[in-house]
Amino acid sequence: YVRLATVMIPIMQVLGTEPDSTIIASHEWMGMPTALAGLCEYENKYKTVFYAHEVATVRKILEDLPGHDAAFYKALSHANEQGKYIADVFGDQAGYFKHQLVEASQYCDAICAVGDYTAKELRFLAKGFEEIDIKVVYNGVPAYETSMEQKIYSKNKLQQYCENLLGYKPDYIFSHVTRLVTSKGLWRDLEILELIDKKLQEENKLGVMYLLSTQAAQRPPEYIVNMESAYGWPVAHREGWPDMNGGETEFYSYVQRFNARSRNVKAVFINQFGFDQKLCGGNVPKDTSIVDLRRGTDVEFGLSTYEPFGISHLEPLTYGGICVLSSVCGCAGLVKDQANEEELGNVIIADYVEPAVKANDNNPIDEAALRKIEQPIAEVLADEICARLPRTQHQVAVLMNNGYKLAQKMSWETVLSTYVLPTMEAVLQQESCGKNLNYRLV
Numbered sequence: 001y002v003r004l005a006t007v008m009i010p011i012m013q014v015l016g017t018e019p020d021s022t023i024i025a026s027h028e029w030m031g032m033p034t035a036l037a038g039l040c041e042y043e044n045k046y047k048t049v050f051y052a053h054e055v056a057t058v059r060k061i062l063e064d065l066p067g068h069d070a071a072f073y074k075a076l077s078h079a080n081e082q083g084k085y086i087a088d089v090f091g092d093q094a095g096y097f098k099h100q101l102v103e104a105s106q107y108c109d110a111i112c113a114v115g116d117y118t119a120k121e122l123r124f125l126a127k128g129f130e131e132i133d134i135k136v137v138y139n140g141v142p143a144y145e146t147s148m149e150q151k152i153y154s155k156n157k158l159q160q161y162c163e164n165l166l167g168y169k170p171d172y173i174f175s176h177v178t179r180l181v182t183s184k185g186l187w188r189d190l191e192i193l194e195l196i197d198k199k200l201q202e203e204n205k206l207g208v209m210y211l212l213s214t215q216a217a218q219r220p221p222e223y224i225v226n227m228e229s230a231y232g233w234p235v236a237h238r239e240g241w242p243d244m245n246g247g248e249t250e251f252y253s254y255v256q257r258f259n260a261r262s263r264n265v266k267a268v269f270i271n272q273f274g275f276d277q278k279l280c281g282g283n284v285p286k287d288t289s290i291v292d293l294r295r296g297t298d299v300e301f302g303l304s305t306y307e308p309f310g311i312s313h314l315e316p317l318t319y320g321g322i323c324v325l326s327s328v329c330g331c332a333g334l335v336k337d338q339a340n341e342e343e344l345g346n347v348i349i350a351d352y353v354e355p356a357v358k359a360n361d362n363n364p365i366d367e368a369a370l371r372k373i374e375q376p377i378a379e380v381l382a383d384e385i386c387a388r389l390p391r392t393q394h395q396v397a398v399l400m401n402n403g404y405k406l407a408q409k410m411s412w413e414t415v416l417s418t419y420v421l422p423t424m425e426a427v428l429q430q431e432s433c434g435k436n437l438n439y440r441l442v
């Protein structure tokens with residue numbers, strides 16, 4: 001990215017850009033070298049915007065904390081009251097190159113943050129961000145209208161897949177499509193599902209949880225066929241390539257524990273991106289795709305400990321899925337900004353941070369303290385999810401109608417017109433920020 005910056009300005013000149021009417025938009029830290037090159041070489045004539053899709057320093061710190069989101073945001077809240085910054089609380093971060101680049105974004109003409117918490121994190125990063133008007137500019141989410149026939153068709157495929165794998169047809173489909181990293185909070189899904197399992201026993205209903213996540217590259221189809229025939233992948237797994245690597249092995253132990261204790265809900269860990277016969281084996285019904293997983297699911301989990309936005313968390317929304325989010329997800333802010341009371345029935349937002357901040361003490365949030373916060377929230381969420389699960393086709397139709405209406409309000413078209421373009425237009429009209437950079441390109 002640094003080498004790209006040295007040639008990007010000449011390329012822009014060849015393309016005919018004029019410095020005083022051109023915005024260099026830095027997508028995350030990767031674009032900052034080019035933005036800085038424009039500022040250094042042309043004495044602030046180029047307008048520059050930093051679009052923060054995370055704060056890399058915060059992600060690194062938060063994932064390593066035993067108390068994760070509760071611990072970090074409690075520390076942030078107390079630091080704000082005391083006028084402290086991230087270096088005061090967590091030590092000097094200057095050795096982390098992403099930190100240096102993100103901190104340099106204060107020299108840009110404007111800063112956009114993809115979520116409300118991301119904006120707070122930037123102000124916590126260093127003193128120079130205090131005086132900057134950081135705009136919250138959300139991502140968009142997909143908005144596709146679907147029919148009841150399509151919804152049922154996709155759910156039938158997911159039910160058939162479960163029957164092929166586990167020998168039963170589930171009433172409800174739960175899912176989580178994500179990267180396999182600590183900040184996705186996957187253990188929270190299983191804690192809640194343990195409670196849902198007990199409730200579904202009372203109703204004599206069955207469920208399945210599809211956990212689609214991996215830390216590895218996409219496995220070749222022939223490897224999947226071999227694992228499927230040899231030991232029943234993805235119901236069973238074995239350590240080592242082409243199956244599980246380190247982080248996958250650890251997570252699979254949680255899945256095994258859950259399945260050993262549950263009766264009416266079982267979890268299937270699919271450590272392969274993609275969702276069709278070619279990529280995921282012969283047990284997947286013919287002509288199935290990832291769209292069927294998004295369209296056919298009843299509940300999508302997204303209880304991340306760090307999630308600047310979280311597009312995937314809301315992908316099933318437009319098809320009538322119930323989306324369960326943590327309050328730190330940037331998309332939760334967009335939901336609150338756009339949803340009416342009826343549409344909020346499709347989204348459940350859980351706050352793991354407020355109990356920690358409200359404690360108003362100096363006790364650190366360790367793993368044990370986090371579990372004490374999580375357990376009562378899991379009980380509330382299990383009750384809420386089970387109360388909202390559709391029992392009739394009419395209830396499915398209501399969720400589909402409200403989900404699509406809300407997704408439309410949060411589509412990329414809406415986000416562009418409401419948040420992105422007004423910010424860019426304002427940047428073109430304003431004077432450059434004028435902060436002096438003591439650097440030159442070499």
